[in-house]
Amino acid sequence: MIILQAQQVARFFGAETLFSGVNLEVQDQGRVGLVGVNGSGKSTLLKIIAGIDPPDEGQVVKNKGLTIGYLAQNSGLDSHNTIIAEMTAVFAALQAMERQLRQLELDLAQHPTDQELLNQYDQLQNRFKLENGYGYEAEIKTVLQGFQFPAETYQKPISSLSGGERSRLALAKILLQRPNLLILDEPTNHLDIETLNWLENYLQSYRGALLIVSHDQYFLDHVTKEIFALEHHSLTHYHGNYSAYLQQRAQNFQTATKAYDQQQAEIKKLETFVEKNITRASTTKRAQARRKQLEKMVRLDKPVDSNQSLHFHFDLTKETGKEVLFVRDLAIGYEDRVMSSPINFAVIKHQRVAIIGPNGVGKSTLVKTLLQQIPALAGSFKFGANVQIGYYDQDQRQLDPQLTVLETIWQEHPLLPEQEIRTVLGSFLFSGDDVQKVVHQLSGGEKARLLLTKLAMEKRNVLLMDEPTNHLDIQSKEVLEQALANFAGTLIFVSHDRYLINSLADRIVDLTPTGSQVYEGNYDFYLEKRQPEIAAVTTTTEISDNQAQFIADKAQQREVRKLERAVSNAEALMNERHQQAEALQQQMAQPAIQADFVKLGDLQKELDQIQAAETAAENDWLLATEALEQGPATN
Incomplete structure (x- = not known):
């Protein structure tokens, strides 16, 4: 059933068309993603659909009684209440119902046979139960814990929280309100990986419909089932998630x-x-x-x-040695606080190492420690031979706010002709008069592109990047991902962008307050290894059919990957043993060995063992192949 329709909607700015002829519909329990480049009008369209702003043309038709919850980008909760008071206020009607029930209980204590009171109490109690009156307090705690607000923070005044914390609370509050249609504009901002995973699971079982704008491709892949793309002033509908x-x-x-x-x-x-x-x-x-x-x-x-439209690549002028970085028992933080310790990991040439962890654990602090911008509290680290580091700073402090775009590049490459610099800047979407813009006038996305320009022109062999996808739209992220995938050097990057981690990383360093854990694989591999731990600590209030199916699908995918690895490992072992057997047989065929019966006997014993191992590997390969062809068992 369609619960909302945008029909021939348009928005103009003077003589300029932002978008026109836009048609969009949301089904009951729909999972809709809205994507497009920065400036294409996604947030403007969401405000029109939410009823905040009227369209210049067209109309938005909604079902009678439809409740809409809208969360603007980077909006934070503004309140003088404590955290728990603000969240509990969402359930004011249930609290009033609860007080009414307590009063009826007192009345019934005095008039236990009053049928009218009994009927009134029974009806109210059933309604209270249906609306989760006995579970709303647990629901509040579940959502607050999911957004990293433990019980000891509940009495904190919201006015004392940081901007990121207030943004997370705004999202928590709107989830507790449970509108029929939840419209979220960049809900993943300010969320670390652990919270992102929790939010995905929550939204997968959400009973209402979702309309989401996000630059997080991994999030869109796991939450949405259809995509509307706002491109070239019009809207195009696609079935499936973001990858589809x-x-x-x-x-x-x-x-x-x-x-x-x-x-x-x-x-x-x-x-x-x-x-x-x-x-x-x-x-x-x-x-x-x-x-x-x-x-x-x-x-x-x-x-x-x-x-x-955006196209660039990272080159290098010098190769590093095989060993790029060793970190041993490192403690990071500041004089008054250790953030993480002990940290241990190594990086070798051509690796792509992702550093992940919850907010506040010290990921950026680790980067600054490796750059010797702040001292290590304990332990050591050492870079290998010929390492030349190119640094991307998520805070964008490497840019002088008083310089123009052109001057920013020219002062580091004064011998290059202006036209050559303009050509390079053009590949990063700075063309014409854009190069004369002063840095402090640039948007976050423009500053990010300017930093990438600087980094690309340095031609360093080790890129150390702190949240490189912040401020970039999805299309720019895709171009950056491709440029990093083609980079011939070594990449070490801090990121909460799971799509980027999954696409690039071959090693993950997971930081916690008690140190580091290394995982040899991408983000999906990391999740697979963490799954037993996550299952042991995760508390859920309710699992829908959709979420249960998602969990079952994930389990089946893990089993398939396990079988594929078994087939691959057995095949590799078969080939290895076969080659060893052939080498031994060639050795045994030599005249000198043929004449030495003792040596020949020893080699024959070794050959028998190798051929037995080859047969065992072949049996393992046959069993794994058969299991893979039949498909993993499902409960």
Whole structure:
């Protein structure tokens, strides 16, 4: 059932069109993602759909009685209440009902046979139970704990909290309100990985509909089931999650490009015929017919791939040694507080190492310690030979706010011609008068692109990056991901962007207050290894059919990966033993060995053991292959 429709909606700014002809619908329990480049109008469209701003054209039609919860980007809770008082206020109606029940109980104590009182109490109690009157306090605690507010923080005044904490509380409050349609604009801002995982699980079992704008591709993949893309002033609908959208968009672009190229070839053919034959008496009528055909033809616009607008790569001028970094028993923090200890990990050449952990554990502090911007409290670290570090600072303090974009690059490369610098800046979307903008006038996304420009031009062989995807839109993130994937050096990066971690990392360093844990794989591998631990500490109030299916699917995927690894390992062992057996047989065939019966006997024993191991590996391979073909067992 459709609960909301945007019909032919438009927004104009003077003579400029932000978007027009927008049609969007949300189904009951729909899971809708809205994506587009920065400035395309996503937040503006959400405000129109939420009823905050009217459209310039078109209308938004809602079901009668539809309740909408809207959370603006970076909006924080503004209240003089304590945390627990503000969250409890959401359930004021239930609290009033509870007081009414207590009063009825007192009345019944005095008049136990009053049928009217008994009926009133029974009806109110059933309603109280249906609306979760006996469970709302537990629900508040579950949500607050999910957003990293433990019981000892409940009495804190909200006015004393940081901006990030108030943003998390605003999201917690709107979840507790449980509207029929939840509209969230960048809800993953200010959330660490642990909280993101909790929020995903919560939203997967949410009973209402979701409409979400997010730059977090991993989040969109796990929460949404359809995508609306705001591109080129119009809205296009795609079925499936974000990854499915990327595939469909690429296919659509190829189809549109092929159609455009075919039409251009047809146009050229017709124009050539007209040009050659219009003046000939014998062919002029046919040429005139072709010209009319050209005039009536509906010309296709040349397809534009928004991903191609930003394009860059990271080069290096010098190779490092094999060993890039050793960290041993490192303690990080400040004089009055140790944030994490002991930290142990190593980085070798060409690795992509992701550093993750909860907010406040010291991920950025670790980076600054490695850069010797702040001293280590204990332990040691050492970089290898020929290491040249290129640093990306999430706080963007490497930029002088008084310089222009052009001056920022030119002062570090004074011998380069201005046109060459402008060309480089153009590949990072700084063109024309943009290069004369002063840094303090730039948006967060523009500053991020300028930092990436600086980093790309340094040509360092080790990139040390602190939250490189902050401030970037999804398309820019994709280009950055590709540039880092193609980087020939070593990458060490702090990130809460699970999509980036999953795509790039081959080693994860998980920081906690009590030290570090290293996982040899990407983010999915990390989750798989952490799953037993997560299951042991996770408390849920209710699991829907959808969430249960999601959990079952994840378990099945893990089992498939386990079987695939078993097949691969057994196959590798078979090949290794086979090669060893062949090498031994060649050795045994040598005349000198043939004449030495003792040596020949020893080699035969070794050959028998290797061939037995090869047979065992082959049996393991057959069993694993058969199990994989049959599919993992499901309960």
